[in-house]
Amino acid sequence: MPSQTLVKQVDRWIDAHKKDLVDLTCRLVNIDTTVPPGLNYPRISQVLASELKDLGVTPTVSLIPEASMRLKVSPEVGLKGPRPNTYATLKGEGEGPWVLLNGHVDVVPADPSGWSHDPFEPVVKNGKVYGRGAADVKGSNACEIFSMKALVETGAKFRGRITPTFTTDEEVGGYSGVNYLVDKHVITKDVDYCLSTDSGIEALHVASLGDAEYLITVHGRAAHSGRGWTGVNAIEFGASLIEDLKKLGEEISKRRSRINAEPGWGIKKMKPGLYVNTAKGGLKGNIIPDTFEILVDRRFIPEESEAQVRREIARVVKEFAAKHREVKVSMKMLLGYDPMLTSPNHPLVRTVRRVARKVLGRDTPSCGSQGSTDMAAVSALGIPIAVLGATRQDSNIHGIDEHVRINDLVSVTKILAHTFLELL
Ligand SMILES: [Zn+2]
Numbered sequence: 001m002p003s004q005t006l007v008k009q010v011d012r013w014i015d016a017h018k019k020d021l022v023d024l025t026c027r028l029v030n031i032d033t034t035v036p037p038g039l040n041y042p043r044i045s046q047v048l049a050s051e052l053k054d055l056g057v058t059p060t061v062s063l064i065p066e067a068s069m070r071l072k073v074s075p076e077v078g079l080k081g082p083r084p085n086t087y088a089t090l091k092g093e094g095e096g097p098w099v100l101l102n103g104h105v106d107v108v109p110a111d112p113s114g115w116s117h118d119p120f121e122p123v124v125k126n127g128k129v130y131g132r133g134a135a136d137v138k139g140s141n142a143c144e145i146f147s148m149k150a151l152v153e154t155g156a157k158f159r160g161r162i163t164p165t166f167t168t169d170e171e172v173g174g175y176s177g178v179n180y181l182v183d184k185h186v187i188t189k190d191v192d193y194c195l196s197t198d199s200g201i202e203a204l205h206v207a208s209l210g211d212a213e214y215l216i217t218v219h220g221r222a223a224h225s226g227r228g229w230t231g232v233n234a235i236e237f238g239a240s241l242i243e244d245l246k247k248l249g250e251e252i253s254k255r256r257s258r259i260n261a262e263p264g265w266g267i268k269k270m271k272p273g274l275y276v277n278t279a280k281g282g283l284k285g286n287i288i289p290d291t292f293e294i295l296v297d298r299r300f301i302p303e304e305s306e307a308q309v310r311r312e313i314a315r316v317v318k319e320f321a322a323k324h325r326e327v328k329v330s331m332k333m334l335l336g337y338d339p340m341l342t343s344p345n346h347p348l349v350r351t352v353r354r355v356a357r358k359v360l361g362r363d364t365p366s367c368g369s370q371g372s373t374d375m376a377a378v379s380a381l382g383i384p385i386a387v388l389g390a391t392r393q394d395s396n397i398h399g400i401d402e403h404v405r406i407n408d409l410v411s412v413t414k415i416l417a418h419t420f421l422e423l424l
Contacts, residue, residue, distance in 0.1 A: 001422070002156075002418075002421035002422065006154075006156055006421065007418060007421065009154050009156075010150045010151065010154050010156060010414075010417050010418070010421070011414055013150045013153055013154050014146065014147075014150050014410060014413050014414055014417065015410065017146060017149070017150075018406065018409075018410055020146070021142055021143070021146050021406075021409055021410065021413060022124060022129060022406055022409070024051065024142040024145060024146070025122070025129050025134060025138060025139045025142040025404070025409065026122040026124070026129060026131070027047060028044065028047065028048075028105075028133070028138035028141060028142060029120065029122040029129070029131035029132065029133050029134050029138050030120060030121065030122055030131075031043050031044045031047065031120075032107075032120045032132075033105055033106050033107050033133070034106075034107055034108070034109045034110070034132075035079070035106040035107070035108070035168075035169055035171050035172050036077060036078035036079055036080070036172060037078055037079055037080035037081060038079050038080065038081055038083060038106060038168060038169060039081075041081065041082060041083055041084055041105065041106075041168055042082055042084055044105045044166075045061050045084040045085075045086045045105070045166070048086045048105070048141070048145075048166045049061055049086050049088075051145045052086070052088040052145075052164065054149070055088070055090055055145075055148055055149060055152050056152065057088040057089060057090050057091075058088060059086055059087065059088040060086070060087055060088065060186075061084045061085070061086050062084065062085045062086075062087070062180075062181070062184065062186065063082055063083065063084050063085075064083050064085075064176045064180045068180070069083070069175075069176060072175040072176075072179075073175050073176060074334070074335075077172050077173075079169065079172065079176070083168045083169065083176040083177075084168070085165065085166065085167045085168060085176075085177060085180065085181055086105075086165070086166045087163060087164060087165040087166070087181070087186060088163070088164060089161050089162070089163045090148055090151075090152070090161060090162045090163075090164070091161045092157070092158035092159045092160050092161060092162075092424055093157055093158070093159060094159045095159060095160065096158070096159025096160025096161070096424050097159070097160040097192035097193060097423055097424060098160055098161050098163065098190060098191050098192050098193075099160065099161070099162045099163070099191075099192065099193050099194070099195065099420065099423060099424065100163050100165065100187060100191045100193070100194040100195070100378070100383070101144050101162060101163065101164040101165065101194075101195050101196075101197075101416075102164075102165045102166075102167060102178065102194065102195075102196045102197075102198070102375070102378070103137050103138075103140055103141040103144055103165075103166055103167075103196070103197050103198065103389075104137055104166070104167055104168065104169070104170035104171070104177060104198060104374070105138075105141070105166050105167065105168055106168055106169055106170060106171050106172075107132050107133035107136065107138070107171065108132075108136075108171050108398045110132040110400075110402075111400075114400040115400050115401055116130070116400075116401055117130070119131055119132035119402075120132060122134065124406075127405060127406050127407060128403040128404065128405050128406065129403060129404050129406065129409075130401055130402065130403040131402065131403075132402055133402070134395075134402055134403055134404045135390060135391040135392075135395035135396075135397045135402050135403060135404040136198070136391060136395075136397035136398065136402070137197060137198045137389055137391075139389075139390045139404040139408075139409050140197030140198070140389035140390045140391075140409075140412060141166060141197070142409065143197060143389075143390060143409055143412040143413040143416060144164055144197060144416060145164070146413045147413050147414075147416035147417040147420065148162060148164065148417075148420075150413065150417045151417060151420060151421075156421065158420060158421065158424035159424050160192075160423075160424045162420060162424070163187075163191075165178070165181060165186070165187070167180075167181065167374070170198065170373070170374045173211075173335060173337055173372070173374070177374055178374040178375065178377050178378060179374065179377045182377045182378065182380075182381065187377075187378060187381070187383075188381070189381050189382060189383070191378070191381070191383045192383075192423075193348045193383070193384055193385075193386075193423055194375070194378050194383050194384065194385040194386075195352070195385075195386055195387075195388075195416065195419065196373075196375050196385060196386075196387040196389075197387070197388065197389035197390070197412065197416075198373060198375070198387060198389055199369065199387040199388060199389045199391065200388070200389060200390075200391040200392055200393070200395075201360070201364070201388065201389065201390055201391070201392060201408050201411060201412060202263070202364065202392060202393065203262055203263060203364055203365050203366070203367045204349065204352055204353055204356065204364045204365070204366045204367070204386055204387070204388050205262070205366075205367065205368065205369045205386075205387035205388070206259070206341070206342040206343070206344050206346075206349055206366045206367070206368065206385070206386065206387070207257070207259045207270065207302050207339065207340055207341045207342065207367075207368030207369065208339060208340040208368060208369040208370075208371055208372055208373045208375070208376065209270065209272070209299045209300060209301060209302075209339055209368070209369070209370055209371065209372050210299070210300040210301075210302070210304070210305075210306060210309075210336070210337055210338050210339035210372065210376070211297070211298070211299055211300075211335075211336070211337040211372040212297075212298045212300070212306050212309060212310065212333060212335070212336045212337070213295060213296065213297050213298070213333070213334040213335050213336075214295070214296045214298065214310070214313055214331055214332065214333055214334065215293060215294075215295055215296075215331070215332050215333075215334050216241070216293070216294045216295075216296060216313075216317060216329065216330070216331045217291055217292070217293050217294075217329070217330050217331075218234045218235075218237055218238040218241060218281075218291065218292040218293075218294070218327050218328075218329050219234060219290065219291055219327060219328040219329070219330070220232035220233055220234035220237060220288070220289065220290050220291070220292075220326070220327050221288070221290055222283075222287055222288055222289065222290035223287070223288040224286065224287070224288075225285075225286045225287065225288060226286075228288050231288030231290070232288070232290075232326045232327055233288050233289060234281055234289045234290055234291050234292035234327060235281045235282055235289045235292045237292070237324055237326070237327045238279070238281065238292035238294060240320070240324075241294065241316075241317070241320045241329070242276050242279065242294060244316050244319070244320055245274065245276055245294070245296060245313070245316060246276070248274055248312065248313070248316050249273065249274035249275065249276075252272050252273060252274050252312075253271065253272070253273055253274075255271070255272050255301065255304075256268075256269035256270065256271060256301075257269050257270035257271070257272075257301035257302060257303055257368060258303070259301075259302060259341070259344070259367065259368040260344075260365065260366065260367040260368065261367060261368060261370065262367045262368065262369055262370060263365070263367070264393055265370065270301050270302070270367075270368040270370065271301070271370070272298075272299055272300050272301045272304060273297075273298070273299045274296060274297070274298050274299075274313075275296070275297045275298075275299075276294055276295070276296055277295055277296070277297045278293075278294075278295040279292070279293070279294050279295070280292070280293045281293060295334075296313060298313065299370075299372070300339060301339065301368075302339040302340070302341035302368070304339075306336050306338065310333065313331070314331060317329050317331050337372040337373075337374075337376055338376040338377075338379070338380055339372075339376060339379075340373060340375050340376045340378075340379040340385060341368075341379060342379070342384040342385050342386065343384075344366040346384045348384045348385075348386050348423070349366050349384070349386055351419060351422050351423060352364075352386040352388060352415070352419055353366065354422075355415055355418040355419050355422060356388065356415050358418070359411050359414045359415050359418065360411055360415075364388065369387070373387070375387065388412065388415065389412060390404050390405070390408040390409050390411075390412045391404065392405070392408070
């Protein structure tokens, strides 16, 4: 347990540097890092690296080689340009746990026409910072920097080490960020705790859904419509396969995880789903279509695995194919994201909740996100993860006039700094 005097000193330092925290948030928002394609990554990496240098550590900027990109990321995602991931290690005095910190640098596109101002010209108004990425997740990246600055500047002693990582392409399910650092052994099993800020301040995320997309193709035979009976209509057969998939989806939607769901969406426990989200077929009005493509998006709970959900869909496809010998059916996986899961009773989760209660004066209940996250790659190493950041339900992330509350930035910075002092 850190001494109360030290905690107060750290809090005072953070309060006194609120302006700088807002200023860094604005500087990060000001760099348009829209993905795809992944604009200005070297520029934002430079700013973050120079902030890390101010902590007295030597940052590393790691570029994923072009060849690995080609191998791991399908061209349809539309990524272009260099993809620098920035990290460093802040060492305490003596042996102790290893804490990994993560935030992503990319933002989703912003259509300026709906905004009250240019999305990449941050505006500070009524205690909030407005701009694309202010909430998701550049404000929280600034919190990470200032939580470590608070320790360094107040001379707070800690053991072990903290490794902040600022990574690319989270918003496109990219391999090039966190996954690459895992494959490069920058992030290893030896990490004791991981804190991610890619989430909100209303609850503590300990889990997220897995996501897998499957492309199912029904192959028939093209023919002139005038002699339509000589062809095999892939769309008409495919329509009945969609019905079968819908039935499976209804069955799946009754399942629940044991993990509580995030509040505000009308479900008590995390919920899986199967959805037919695109269907494409047909060339012309006078040709019997020979192919029909059905894209299934399967969101799965931590209790399910990708292999299991794939088998389930494959069974429906196989039964359909056995009933309709006129067509051939193939299936392939397009992308996969595993679920993330940390036990809600893990000491890390209990610590962050206790610290957050002290800073916020209320509980941050642990729950699972209905989204999917790149933290799954860290979770797969068996590393416990707690996700808490500065967004709120009304922050309008990915929407117009996205914003973050300055008070929340201050709170998240304190929660991070206190958590370091508790863990290290
Ligand atoms: Zn995010």
